[in-house]
Amino acid sequence: MRRSAAPSQVQGKSFKKTRFIPPGRSNADVSKEITKMSPDPNLFQGAEQSQNDPGVCSSNPCPSEGIPREVGDGTRVDPLPPVHSASKEITESKAQEEEASSLLKYFSVVWCKASKKKHKKWEGDAILIVRGRSFTLKDLEGKDIGRGIGYKFKDLENVEEGQTLIIGGKEIEILGTISSDDFNSGKCFQHGSGSPAVPSSQAARKCFSNPFKSVCQSTQGQGNRWNDCRPRHNPCTPNALVMPRPDENHQWMFNRHCSPIVDVVIDPHLVHHLRPHQKDGIIFLYECVMGMRAVGKCGAILADEMGLGKTLQCISLIWTLQCQGPYGGKPVIKKTLIVTPGSLVNNWRKEFQKWLGSERIKIFTVDQDHKVEEFINATFHSVLIISYEMLLRSLDQIKIIPFGLLICDEGHRLKNSSIKTTAALSSLSCEKRVILTGTPVQNDLQEFFALVDFVNPGILGSLSSYRKIYEEPIIMSREPSSSKEERELGERRATELTRLTGRFILRRTQEVINKYLPPKIENVVFCRPGALQIELYRKLLRSQSVRFCLQGLLENSAHLICIGALKKLCNHPCLLFSSVKGKEFSSSCEENEERNLCQGLLSVFPAGYNPLQFSEKESGKLQVLVKLLAVIHELRPTEKVILVSNYRQTLNVLEEVCKRHGYACARLDGQTPVSQRQQIVDSFNSKYSTDFIFLLSSKAGGVGLNLIGGSHLILYDIDWNPATDIQAMSRVWRDGQKHPVHIYRLLTTGTIEEKIYQRQISKQGLSGAVVDLTRSSEHIQFSVEELKNLFTLHESSHCVTHDLLDCECTGEKGHTGELSADPITTVHSTCL
Ligand SMILES: Nc1ncnc2c1ncn2[C@@H]1O[C@H](COP(=O)(O)OP(=O)(O)OP(=O)(O)O)[C@@H](O)[C@H]1O
Ligand SMILES: [Mg+2]
Numbered sequence: 001m002r003r004s005a006a007p008s009q010v011q012g013k014s015f016k017k018t019r020f021i022p023p024g025r026s027n028a029d030v031s032k033e034i035t036k037m038s039p040d041p042n043l044f045q046g047a048e049q050s051q052n053d054p055g056v057c058s059s060n061p062c063p064s065e066g067i068p069r070e071v072g073d074g075t076r077v078d079p080l081p082p083v084h085s086a087s088k089e090i091t092e093s094k095a096q097e098e099e100a101s102s103l104l105k106y107f108s109v110v111w112c113k114a115s116k117k118k119h120k121k122w123e124g125d126a127i128l129i130v131r132g133r134s135f136t137l138k139d140l141e142g143k144d145i146g147r148g149i150g151y152k153f154k155d156l157e158n159v160e161e162g163q164t165l166i167i168g169g170k171e172i173e174i175l176g177t178i179s180s181d182d183f184n185s186g187k188c189f190q191h192g193s194g195s196p197a198v199p200s201s202q203a204a205r206k207c208f209s210n211p212f213k214s215v216c217q218s219t220q221g222q223g224n225r226w227n228d229c230r231p232r233h234n235p236c237t238p239n240a241l242v243m244p245r246p247d248e249n250h251q252w253m254f255n256r257h258c259s260p261i262v263d264v265v266i267d268p269h270l271v272h273h274l275r276p277h278q279k280d281g282i283i284f285l286y287e288c289v290m291g292m293r294a295v296g297k298c299g300a301i302l303a304d305e306m307g308l309g310k311t312l313q314c315i316s317l318i319w320t321l322q323c324q325g326p327y328g329g330k331p332v333i334k335k336t337l338i339v340t341p342g343s344l345v346n347n348w349r350k351e352f353q354k355w356l357g358s359e360r361i362k363i364f365t366v367d368q369d370h371k372v373e374e375f376i377n378a379t380f381h382s383v384l385i386i387s388y389e390m391l392l393r394s395l396d397q398i399k400i401i402p403f404g405l406l407i408c409d410e411g412h413r414l415k416n417s418s419i420k421t422t423a424a425l426s427s428l429s430c431e432k433r434v435i436l437t438g439t440p441v442q443n444d445l446q447e448f449f450a451l452v453d454f455v456n457p458g459i460l461g462s463l464s465s466y467r468k469i470y471e472e473p474i475i476m477s478r479e480p481s482s483s484k485e486e487r488e489l490g491e492r493r494a495t496e497l498t499r500l501t502g503r504f505i506l507r508r509t510q511e512v513i514n515k516y517l518p519p520k521i522e523n524v525v526f527c528r529p530g531a532l533q534i535e536l537y538r539k540l541l542r543s544q545s546v547r548f549c550l551q552g553l554l555e556n557s558a559h560l561i562c563i564g565a566l567k568k569l570c571n572h573p574c575l576l577f578s579s580v581k582g583k584e585f586s587s588s589c590e591e592n593e594e595r596n597l598c599q600g601l602l603s604v605f606p607a608g609y610n611p612l613q614f615s616e617k618e619s620g621k622l623q624v625l626v627k628l629l630a631v632i633h634e635l636r637p638t639e640k641v642i643l644v645s646n647y648r649q650t651l652n653v654l655e656e657v658c659k660r661h662g663y664a665c666a667r668l669d670g671q672t673p674v675s676q677r678q679q680i681v682d683s684f685n686s687k688y689s690t691d692f693i694f695l696l697s698s699k700a701g702g703v704g705l706n707l708i709g710g711s712h713l714i715l716y717d718i719d720w721n722p723a724t725d726i727q728a729m730s731r732v733w734r735d736g737q738k739h740p741v742h743i744y745r746l747l748t749t750g751t752i753e754e755k756i757y758q759r760q761i762s763k764q765g766l767s768g769a770v771v772d773l774t775r776s777s778e779h780i781q782f783s784v785e786e787l788k789n790l791f792t793l794h795e796s797s798h799c800v801t802h803d804l805l806d807c808e809c810t811g812e813k814g815h816t817g818e819l820s821a822d823p824i825t826t827v828h829s830t831c832l
Contacts, residue, residue, distance in 0.1 A: 103157055105130040106178035108188065111137065111145075114171040127188055128172060130156045135167060140189050141461065142468025146170050184489055185496035186469045189461065229329045233265035241266040241279055243286045246326050250292055259328030270316050270355060277304075277512040281313040284506045286320070289405065289432040290332070293503045298432040299455025301411075303507040306438035306727060307734030311351045314338075314407055314434065319356060321405060322382055333404025333432070335382050339425065340409035342387035343668070344704040346678030348409070349385060366390050367675050372397040387674060388413065388421050395424050403430045410703050411435030414454050415447035417463075426454060438703075438730070439723055445471045452501055459500070470497050513735065520733045520741040524757070525628075526749045526799045527620040532573050536604050537751065537793050540565055545597040546791050559787055563752065565597055566791075570748040571650045571717055572619040574611035576601065578649070581611075614653065621746045625714065626657065628744060632712055633663070633692060639739055640684070640710040642694045644728045645717050651695050654716065664690050668705075669697035685709035698728040707731040711739035716746055718753050722760040747801075750794035754801050 106129055110122040126145060129136040133153055137146035146168040159165065164173045182188045235242040243264040246254070251261070266274075266282060274282070281302060287293050288300030304310050321332040338348055345365050352363050364381040366372055372394040375384050384401070391398060406428060408414060414422045414435065433455045449466050452459060460466045470493050476482055477490020529537065540546065540562070549559045568575040580601055616622045625643075632641060645651050648669050658665045666684045668677055684694050685708055694710055698719070713732045719725055725745070733741040747753045794800045 101132045103130065103132050103153065104180065105156075105159065106180065106183040106188065107159065107161075108175045108178055109137070109172040110175060111170045111172040114166045114169055122173075125175075126172070127178065127183070128159075128174070129183070130159060132156075137168065137170065137172070141465030142189055143464070184492040185499075186473075186493050187496060189465065189469045229260045229262045231263040231265050232324050232329065233268055235263040235265045237268070239268070239271055241271045241274070241282070243283060243320070243326070244292065246290065246292060249295075250290070251327075253295075254291070255327045257327075259330065261326055262324075262329040264320060264324045264326055266316055266320055270312075270319070273355065274312070274316070275309065275513065275516065277508050278309050278313050278316075281310075281506060281508075282316045282320075285313060285317045285434060288504045289317070289321070289434065290326075294456065294459065297456040297459055297504070299434065299504060301435045301437070301451060301455055301505040303435075303437050303439075303505060305508065305510045306730035307510065308438075308508060308513055309735060310436045310438070311348065311409075312355055314436065315352055315355050317434075318383060318405065318407075319361060322361070335384070335401060335403050336405040336407065337398065337401070337403040337428075337430065338383065338385045338407045338409065339388055339391050340385065341703060342389060342674035343677040344409060345385050345387050345674065347681075347704060347706065350678065350682075352383070366394065372401075376401060392420060392424055395427070399428060403428065405432045405434070406430040407434045407436065408454075409436045410438075411451070411454075412437040412439045415444070415450050417450040417453065422450065422454060426457075438727070445474060448501075452505075456504060460497075469493065510730075516735065517733060518737055518740045520743065522729075522743045522745070524745045524747060524801075525624060526747050526754070526801070527624045528749050529570070529620045529751060530573075530618050530623070532604070532618045533569055533620065533748070534793070534795065536569055536573055536576065536601060537566065539601055539604055540569065540597065541791055541793060543597050543600075549787055550791060561597060563790065566752045567717065568647075568649075570619075570621065570751050570753050571645070571647070572614060572622055572653050573605070574609075574614035574618070574653065575647075575649050577605055577609060578611045612656075614656075616657065620748055621716065622653070622657065624746060625654075625716065626661065628714065629661065629663065629693070636712075639712060640689075640692055640694065641712040641714060642696055642707050642710040642728075642732055643714050643716060644696045644698045646698055646719055646724070647717065648697060650716060651697060655695055658693055658695075663692045665693035665695055666691045667695040669695070670699070681705055681707065696728070696731070698724055703727055705731050706734060706736065708734060708736040708738075711737065712742045712744070714744045714746065718745065718747060718756050718760070720756055720759070725760070749799055750797055752790055754794075754799075755790050758801055758804065 106127060109126050109128045110124070111126050112121060112123045125140050127138045127140070129138065133151050133156065134149035135147070135151065135156065136144055139145050148168045151167075159174060161174050161176055164171065166172075178188045234240060243266070245261060245263070255261075264286070266279075271279070281304065285300055285302060289298050291298045302310050302313065304313075318333075318336045322334070322336070323331055325332040340348055345367070349363050349365050352361060361383060362381045363383045363385060364370065364375045364378075366375070366384065366386040367390075372384070372386070375381050376397065384398075384403075386394070386398075406425070408425065412435075413419075414425065416422060417426075435451060435455055446463075446467075449460060449463060449471075453463075461469070473486070473490045473493045474497070475490075477487045477494075479486075482490070543562075545558060546562050549562055565576060565579075568579060616626050629641065632639065643654055643665075645654065648671070651667065651669055655665065655667060666680050666689075668680055672680065683689055684691050685706070687709075689709060694707060696705075696707070698715075710732050713729055715725055715728060729743050733743075745757075747757055797803055
């Protein structure tokens, strides 16, 4: 496709006219000329010749001559110039051609529509890319707003700063040259918002436009005030944790009253407890929310792995900012809003109490009996802790409270900017925003944008510009078919994105606290399915639904229903029985599908089967679990067990097993009232607790909880997403744990559970920590090939995972159990 200049330019000659003065620009160079850039006719001729009639030079190669045309991106382009056949014009030396093709320049420009009006207004900033004989004009959102090819190399080569050109129907003024480095990294598209904490010319101008005394003057002229404003804690003691002082630029921006600079020192009472990584984390948070890391941006994402004490780091920050500040010692904030999942509201209160006692700071937690109005009326509370759900309900009241700091715990839920919670929180005027998450955030570039844009609105530009400048080149560079140029551009953009956001995102891994924690031993226990399970499994795989899935005949969620049924069966056949029975008379479409799937299954169950009186022998995993619990109970009578499942019905079965064996247990799942959750956790963690087992629904209560009362954690079923399981495991292996921690993951041999596990391992291996907690099987796409693999029962293998590992061990190393009657096929800890 070709682009050309305006109809008036078709003669291919530049003409001169008086340059107009753009608004706000100096008129010193009024006498400069406007150059009309015209495509090189020779080039069109060659091109058209080859398109239209090989060997014959067309005298009118362009059918649409004279009529402006719309091209790909909707840009209106002008008609092509008439081309005259002149063979001598076609001949351009090879050297010149090569020279032309190597030309690549970038310019920052302003543009407006070309017109002869005397007083024009520039319509916007843009980037002009000159490549060989062509140009592209992009707006600062990265969108193409003009393109043209076939220009004279000489014209394009000589483009320089200060020049005014007409190309592609637009009048542009070249403001400056952009280095290829700045273009490739995408820096040239940033509007100054993402620049480091050095005053941009704009920021500086703003500052100077409102003159006030310099920092030097302020300290000289206010000797007495300086003496009065002493740091709250002594910054000179050997262990003092002193926050960085604001630099001159920060002072220009924020110290308008020229108050003396005072050291901000973390309360020694807290410093005494802080781990080194937490001290670094507090400095990081302080710098971010004070706007010391990016001009005009006060947000941070603390993405430390689970259990690293993000809560304590935030408490230290809040306590510091509420009592101190760098300018005259004036506190930076008055009130803080903490939004957290319902199950953690009271955990936050406890943590405040643990680290600061109950006198220093007054905390208000919102629940059914304690409404936001109370917080508004009783002014002595300075911290409001509220669940995400309650926040939505009380948004109108929350909006009128002038919070100085907003903390969103488990904030990965804000990754979708269109959900209500994100919209509600974004509507708060508070600028200092912190997201806490143990789940990494880089896996999806759009979700990443939502989180970054929430804490530092606008730092990456608009979503559409972000897509053009970062997302599209990065994704394109990862396509196997990408060119070298695309790969390089994608890498540069990715590096720039990391650099831009790295200033306010911090992630440390659990390695930093390993040395403070007792050892952790992880076991994957492969359990052979029971006879009834195998028979039902075979029947399910032969069902019409599974067959149709494999032939690609069923759409939507059909395969998920099959997967769900297989997973239930792995946990216990009675779960499958109950769900088939429950759906016998249902008329919903999905349940119809499930009924089709389960047709004929009931006949496999023994006559008069009662799911409430299930037998432990019917499930391989349950048999293993019962043995495991008995051993722990007998050998480690003082130690306790967390038993985790993703399903409430499975927890019901497990609770029944506990009853049968006389094990006292506590339970927390999605239906546990939020107000009771912390109490249940506290009572289990207490050394006086008589509970042996804590039944936990990983989806409902996994995040953020401290369950250090238990030191054995059994994952009864497996989730597609390794992060869900890692979240659950992190509940016990964290600060405060006294015993070595044992993790047991139960898997049914040869079944879908092994396949999910294999997928988990490869997913972790592939993307390291880049996983997403909330992504469930509903979002997983399966090819027919993958489904075939999922819907296969490997009856002859003792452990498919072990087979796949090509492990040379004979089964003795790290394995226990016999293959015959024992339900445990293999216990791996060393092979994996
Ligand atoms: N420096 C410390 N010394 C002793 N205990 C600590 C320290 N820091 C944190 N803890 C304790 O470690 C436990 C885990 O901390 P916290 O709940 O803040 O972790 P987290 O980083 O928020 O993890 P998650 O992502 O799972 O929510 C808490 O019981 C907390 O009191
Ligand atoms: Mg937490």
